[in-house]
Amino acid sequence: MQPRITCITLGYxxxxxxxxxxxxxxxxxxxxxxxxxxxxxxxxxxxxxxxxKLAADSTVSDAGGWGGVTLAHNVRSPAEVDAVLAxxxxxxxxxxxPGAPTEWGGYSGVxxxxxxxxxxxxxxxxxxxxxxxxxxxx
Amino acid sequence: MQPRITCITLGYxxxxxxxxxxxxxxxxxxxxxxxxxxxxxxxxxxxxxxxxKLAADSTVSDAGGWGGVTLAHNVRSPAEVDAVLAxxxxxxxxxxxPGAPTEWGGYSGVxxxxxxxxxxxxxxxxxxxxxxxxxxxx
Numbered sequence: 396m397q398p399r400i401t402c403i404t405l406g407y408x409x410x411x412x413x414x415x416x417x418x419x420x421x422x423x424x425x426x427x428x429x430x431x432x433x434x435x436x437x438x439x440x441x442x443x444x445x446x447x448k449l450a451a452d453s454t455v456s457d458a459g460g461w462g463g464v465t466l467a468h469n470v471r472s473p474a475e476v477d478a479v480l481a482x483x484x485x486x487x488x489x490x491x492x493p494g495a496p497t498e499w500g501g502y503s504g505v506x507x508x509x510x511x512x513x514x515x516x517x518x519x520x521x522x523x524x525x526x527x528x529x530x531x532x533x
Numbered sequence: 534m535q536p537r538i539t540c541i542t543l544g545y546x547x548x549x550x551x552x553x554x555x556x557x558x559x560x561x562x563x564x565x566x567x568x569x570x571x572x573x574x575x576x577x578x579x580x581x582x583x584x585x586k587l588a589a590d591s592t593v594s595d596a597g598g599w600g601g602v603t604l605a606h607n608v609r610s611p612a613e614v615d616a617v618l619a620x621x622x623x624x625x626x627x628x629x630x631p632g633a634p635t636e637w638g639g640y641s642g643v644x645x646x647x648x649x650x651x652x653x654x655x656x657x658x659x660x661x662x663x664x665x666x667x668x669x670x671x
Contacts (some may be wrong), residue, residue: 396621403604406601425670427601433670437544439577458593463545463649464602464650491592522539531576
């Protein structure tokens with residue numbers, strides 16, 4: 396099994412709200428059926444799908460809240476962390492913690508999307524991003 | 534906010550078990566402190582971290598089970614779906630559903646890692662993978 400994650404699906408409870416939120420961030424996708432949205436996110440796909448259907452398809456029970464997965468969006472400067480958090484808040488997200496220096500020598504904050512999915516927005520000087528946005532571990 | 538997910542962190546309850554499971558799949562990483570593991574997964578990082586610390590860092594309450602996020606690992610053939618599911622089961626995962634044709638014209642199955650995180654393993658003829666494993670939406 397090669398180390399690759401080709402698609403990440405986030406379950407939503409309100410299709411229009413979820414789609415509008417990511418569109419407002421500039422994450423536009425296509426929806427073949429007004430139920431699922433596929434967004435090209437670099438070399439992978441971010442999908443938005445009905446949470447109950449995702450649970451059934453994933454053969455799991457839904458605990459109803461957060462379940463131990465957090466996504467991160469690394470950027471190139473502390474100022475960009477603050478800008479992305481402001482953008483997410485303006486789009487209808489909630490800032491869980493504002494941008495601040497971290498104990499690991501970077502700068503990060505968290506926003507939470509309208510369905511409760513948290514995103515860490517981070518600048519990590521030890522994880523350089525190339526032009527395409529790819530991260531390579533040192 | 535550019536469409537990019539640079540890191541996905543999965544919360545674990547047992548460090549050694551989580552690390553061994555992903556290592557058995559060939560997903561080796563480095564751990565600076567025997568608490569977090571960073572695995573290079575294509576152009577991004579898969580991190581394994583203590584679930585309670587991840588919840589606190591993500592400013593969320595932990596519902597304790599699945600929380601509306603499913604990862605997918607797309608492969609190049611139905612046979613490869615079956616092979617990956619067998620590999621995951623041998624490593625200590627649980628097959629939630631075996632490989633089978635899907636209504637969207639592909640072939641997929643699900644395994645669940647030792648901490649309850651589901652992975653869909655899929656062959657989607659409409660989502661070709663390039664040599665690096667990147668998916669491009671049609």
